[in-house]
Amino acid sequence: MDSPKQAVCSAEKELGRMRTQFVEKVTAENLTQLLEALVTDNVLNELEKERIQEMNQTRADKARDFIDTVKKKGEKACRIMISHLRTIDPTVSCQLGLSSGPSAPLGCSSMCQNNHKSVLKKKFQCVFEGVARAGNPTLLNQIYTELYITEGGTAEVNQEHEVRQIETASRKPYRPETTIRLEDIFKGPPGKEQPVRRVLTMGGAGFGKTLLTQKFTLDWAEDKTNQDIQFIFPFPFRELNVLKEKKFSLVELVHRFFTETKEAGICRFEDFQVVFIFDGLDECRLPLDFHSTEILTDPRESTSVVLLLTNLIKGNLLPSAHLWITTRPAAANQIPSDCVDMVTEIRGFTDPQKEEYFKKRFTNEKRSSRIISHIKTSRSLHIMCHIPVFCWITATVLEHMLRTTEVRKLPKTLTEMYIHFLVVQVKVKKVKYDGGAETDPPWSPESRKMIESLGKLAFEQLQKGNLIFYESDLTECGIDIRAASVYSGVFTQIFKEERGLYQDEVFCFVHLSVQEFLAALHVHLTFINTGVNLLEEQQTDKHFYQSAVDKALQSPNGHLDLFLRFLLGLSLQTNQSRLQGLLKQTSSPQTNQEVVQYIKKKLNENLPAEKSINLFHCLNELNDRFLVKEIQQALSSGSLSTDKLSPAEWSALVFTLLSSEEDLDEFDLKKYAASEEALLRLMPVVKASNKALLSGCNLSERSCGALFSVSLESSNLIELDLNNNDLKDSGVMLLSSGLKSLQCNLHILRLSGCLITEHGCASLATALRSNSQLRELDLSYNHPGEAGEKQLKQLRMDIRVEPSGEQWLRPGLRKFLSTHNRHKHSK
Known part of the structure; x- marks a missing residue:
């Protein structure tokens, strides 16, 4: 960084600069102190001091006479006066701008x-x-x-x-x-x-x-x-x-x-x-x-x-x-x-950084290796470890479990992980503050009350979008600020109190996911204890969990996605048993099965990809992996047939491909089905890939509209092969709009044999001139015309337009049968 220019001016000039402000701001008391200090330092004599004090009637006149007298004494006198002013009244000194630069004592700023x-x-x-x-x-x-x-x-x-x-x-x-x-x-x-x-x-x-x-x-x-x-x-x-x-x-x-x-x-x-x-x-x-x-x-x-x-x-x-x-x-x-x-x-965290974190956290190599291996077995946990704070939560839970006898089954779902995290904190409170043993039941009336209060705060503030809370927020939720301080002192790893300026208390949960878990716990507890569904303004006969699914699906941005996973996870008897003493066991396998079937019904409603993906995460929290396993088996055996897949099965295929540990470098549509429907169903996979091979897949302008959206949203796609599809000018114009996007990172675009004329080529040329990362463009076997070719050749990139001509504007396979260049085109 370049340093700013230092102010270069004498102390005498500084006094001249701030004379008016000095007269306005200096107090009578400080003026007297300054006069006495300058007499002591032999800058002024007693006669000058008396003249300034007695000849001037107002404070302002005295201040004006004082500063003018000092200025006449020269540079050294001015420096001494400024030094005393800084000591006597630093605030006024700062207001006058006298605290740094040549007028400050040597080494003051350095000290x-x-x-x-x-x-x-x-x-x-x-x-x-x-x-x-x-x-x-x-x-x-x-x-x-x-x-x-x-x-x-x-x-x-x-x-x-x-x-x-x-x-x-x-x-x-x-x-x-x-x-x-x-x-x-x-x-x-x-x-x-x-x-x-x-x-x-x-x-x-x-x-x-x-x-x-x-x-x-x-x-x-x-x-x-x-x-x-x-x-x-x-x-x-x-x-x-x-x-x-x-x-x-x-x-x-x-x-x-x-x-x-x-x-x-x-x-x-x-x-x-x-x-x-x-x-x-x-x-x-x-x-x-x-x-x-x-x-x-x-x-x-x-x-x-x-x-x-x-x-x-x-x-x-x-x-x-x-x-x-x-x-x-x-x-x-x-x-x-x-x-x-x-x-x-x-x-x-990247995957290597996740491992680095756990190796730093656990110096015992055997223990860190076991933890890393366990996290890799659960896709949902592995993904969440992208968040450094979630790595800390995971380490806290697994460290506690591995040093106790609770090593039979480590948590595999998010709900299980957060339940264990909560129980660990309650046990720490029991041992640290109540003098209990780790083997004692964790829940006491006091602990229950604390968690219920924190859950209420979490839910009500989550609805408002608040992640930090002040005294007024706590009061609205019926929590006394003194009680909040106790909670933050006891449950130090769940709820934090920070003291800022003037010791004002600021409270927050250690992470948004902890707030969402406690909010889900509060909604669950309220329904079990009172029958009130907090997610519905007007109580209806609709099933509690079904209404939660509907509420989450209505959220345009997925703001209830994680909350829903936790809420459904809490419906499992196995998870309720882990919170025995806080939760009553009310759910039954039949209830869970009804929720599972309701989610699968929703998956058949052609939902947007991200909503479908979250519903599969919900099924995972409910320990139902049937749909995904069915697709995985079909993929591994090579028996997958996309002809009769239901919308839910298509969604399962997307979820499976996106959840795969294999790198999504190349997506080849022909592996699944060479059709427009297959492409539109699998568009989230295209979005996540580096290279999309879509040549000869019977695609039309409709596909270009979807690919246009991908180019606006994703910088992943580097290579796009659309050869031998009847896209026409209208489709290429849609693609051209996407190429202008700052998010579009496409380097290679293949449009050979796509029925493109001069109009489509002109649209491409305009887009590529305005903004594009494109380096290679294949427009062979189209009809750009002389004007189109001229525009394209002005672009600084590798462009192929030959062979070209009107004869290549015949749709489908007919264009290949009408030319002697058929063999050449297939190369």
Whole structure:
């Protein structure tokens, strides 16, 4: 990073600059102290002191006479006066902008920087991995697993449930990507010429965004990286929220959070290389308004925190400062794209990183190997381990189970894992706070009440979309703030309390999935105990679990997907027995079978792919894998016939292919059926593949519409072979629209023998000129005409158009029978 230009001016000029403000702000008491200090230092004599005090009647006149007298004494006198003012009244000194630059004592800013680094080291050296402050601290450098940071292109909002996004990411074939090293976050990827001042980093809940910023800050504080930076100021949005109604200048805000800067009198931050980190935009409850025309440029002017933030991000305030903002994807669009220089993304753990985490967590190689092997046996657990916090939850559960006698059957479903996680925490409470033994029954009236209260909070706040809670949120749910503090102290690994500015309490669950599990538990308990279905505003006769399935399917973004998995998982008798003492066993095999049949009925209704996939995860939670096993057996034996597949069986085929551990590098439609129906059914698999082989599959314009959607949504597809399909110009025009998309990463496109004329070729040429990654295009055996060929040949890529001509515009196989080039075309 380039350092900002240092202010170069004499102390005498500084006094001249701030004369008016000094006269306005200095108090009579401070003026008297300054006069006495300058007499002691022989800058002024007693006669001058008496004249200033007695000849002037008002405080302002005395201040004006005082500063003019000192200025006449020269540079040295001015420096001494400024030094005393900084000591006597640091606040006024800062407001006057006298705290840094040549007027500050030698080494003052350096000493403050060292103190600031010490404060940050103390704050970030130890982390409480997934747990509240009452937990056992762990050295950050010891457990930190390097995360991949990639340039994310645009901050387009993704409203899908993050579990859906994780599952989509898990299907992506491995492809080497250019990553950005943590210490280079403001340098951007190679080849980026524009300076990077504002970085927005996206990542799902529990992906490690906060840990990433802490590691960046710690490395700087430990003098390991980025020593050209002079100050780093981390601000969590959850702590800024409580300042919504208060006014600060930027200088005052920094001083409130980082008192060492106030004590040193540092306030001209424009003279330093400063990084502001704003963590957790998705937790921001401040009404950020980037359309406001109110401009703020003075770091010492007081205003609302909202105006401070928006002007800082826009670059009006402290334009030399660097900003790093982290957020979950759904909140990324709160900041306009023109206020962000680079968008980056944290992808969570790759498969090797999952293993690295468990090996670091368990130094016993035999134990870590067993845990890794077990996770690989369950696709749902393996996918969820993409989330670093879920790895911690899994490690917590399996560590407890492997050191006790409970090793007969390790959890394989998400519901089983979270039930064990809850029981482990209740047992820890029993042993740690109640003096019990690990073998004692875990549930007591007090523990039940705590979990019921937390479940109510989880559900009610989930409905509002809140992941962090303040006292007002707790009160709405009927929880006393003192009780909440007790819960966070007892169930340290479920519910966290954090103390921010002015010791305001902020509460949250350790991860969104824990909140969703407890919310499902609350809904389940309420129905069992009272018969009330909290998912229905008006109580109906519809089956409880069936209504939950319907409610989840109605959600356009899958926001109830994980909640539904947990709720259905809790209906199993085996899972209810694990919560004996908290839950009554009410479900029967017949009830579960009715739910299974209802889900299979829904799967036959031609649902969107993501909804179908979640229903298969629900069947997995209900221990019903019949449909999937049937398809798997047919695939492995080579006996799969797609002619008579029901919609549910098609969905099972998609789920099976997407859940396969085999890399989805190449998708060949002919392996299943050379038809348009098969392609449309299997489109999610195409979306997840690197290469799609669709030649000679009787496709039409309808298929191009679906492929257009894939190109808009997916950057996976690199090669698309559509040779020998009657796509015509209308189909190619749809494909051309997709090629313009920033998300489209297609490198090779084959359209040989697709009945394309000059109009289709012109559409392609226009799209490829505007934006395209395409490197190779095959348009042979079409009829581009002279004009079409001319446009195509102007493109800088490998294009094949010969042979061409009107004779190739005959649909179907007839075109091959009408030419002597038939053999040549088949090569």
